[in-house]
Amino acid sequence: MTGEPIARLRTLRSVALRTPEASRAAEFYQHVWGLSQIDGDDGTTWLRGSGQEHHILEVRQAEQNALGKIAFAVATPREVDEAAARLAARNIALVAEPGPLDQAGGGYGLRFADPEGRLVELSTQVEAVAPRDPSGIEAVPRKLAHVVLNTVDIDAACAFYTTVLGMRVSDWSEHQMVFLRCNSDHHVIAFNQASWTSLNHVAYEMPSVDHFMRGIGRLRHHGITPKWGPGRHGPGNNTFSYFTDPAGLVCEYTSEVEQVEEDAWLCRVWRRVPELSDLWGTAGPPSADVRSHMAGVPDTGRWWEK
Template identity: 70%
Template structure:
């Protein structure tokens, strides 16, 4: 039994050595709005009701801070803590009021590669903004580079209750927590890092107008515009001032649980871009998406990694996660 029923991907924290430049980019160019900022952090929202969808934190190099998932009630957070304890998985923060911008009630723990995961409820909401502008609603998915895709998929399905929507051969796995085709995807790689963060545009028209707005400011896509096979979503990938990859996307496939069939897609140009407009990803795109090696929470607390080595049962790959 998973520890919780995830409602949605709430927000992502990115660590950057270019805090001022990155904040200006996401606020003035990308289309997010600053909710609050201080010397070492900035919190930005989209047009949706989430208090913030992106937190930027000053750091020595690029990295992933926290991936925050929404659950519906504080009672679900407490139950998740009990189930984590029963599994022998340590928590970085026990359930309780969150001492952070946006408040809320939550807990934090780590995955097998040191990524910090937050489950939270009762986080402050904000009034939705006008969606006529070509700016993001919020974060819709995060793609993570992993050194062991089977282990990562096993953890996120078994522990977090996510479902595998599709595979791209044995190179990528797309996982959902609601009707969106994917909110997390894993890419088999040489090291652990963040591959990219995707931001939802309200429609394909908003998506294209957003890319047009960036182009008018002299910012061209690393890859795109195009439409992926897995997920059917549009894509336009860009690099922020820290070199992290951000994506405009729209029209992600919606999954009907009792009708969806997980499939394995071939990794060929005509399926990675159904429109044929973007061409294959360049060496420059791949270099940006590879990121820099990121041990996450294991850097400060290496003993956490040993918890997973001592409990291999948690990481067995269920047969049904494969297509």
């Protein structure tokens, strides 16, 4: 039992952010970034995109900027129960036992921590919402595209997410970044070797390049210019434009994420050079400012124990 992944992950469902600027950040994601509030209580806001996922972002009041949770979808409650048994066989303790989730959107799931203290949720039967015409004229993120995480040990992080969670390595950027997938999207998680554990950035997928550019235009209308971008990355072939929210956390618009044909894909090791970081050559190298924001502040995780 210990040799197989604990579950088959279907999608990256949502991410939770913890910040002292929760109110201002939630306002930004709703009124500037393009998401819609679907639920909220004292100090916490849940926001949706244009797809059928109940929420793709949770913003919660906390003492410092940190990652709150990463949530992945599985197919059935039975898979959640089987995942709990497989975690126990690997001596990985549960933070929350399988059962109904007490959160916006409900669902059935479990939670556990990865080796660097990040909270991981597996869930199913979360309430769906009607899509908001994701291909319409509105420049609204369709879904969560990926989360990039800073790690102190990229090999250990990669090993955990591939062997325990069953993710596959799509590409490496030298030995500095590794891109992991759980479905046909080139990556839903990436790890960046760093001096401390923290959140690097969260990316939101636009339905097309046109939506991507109009989203950038909307932010410019609000007086907010990209920290880096627009451009197109080599690994993943996706467009990118990076911004910071009022809490200083990095958020990205992206589109046209490369689709992986599982039986034909060959993992590459990309060189870390400007012409491969940005295939368009429009963005230039990332500035010291955006690198500082992507480094974040040290995050020891395990906030639920405090």
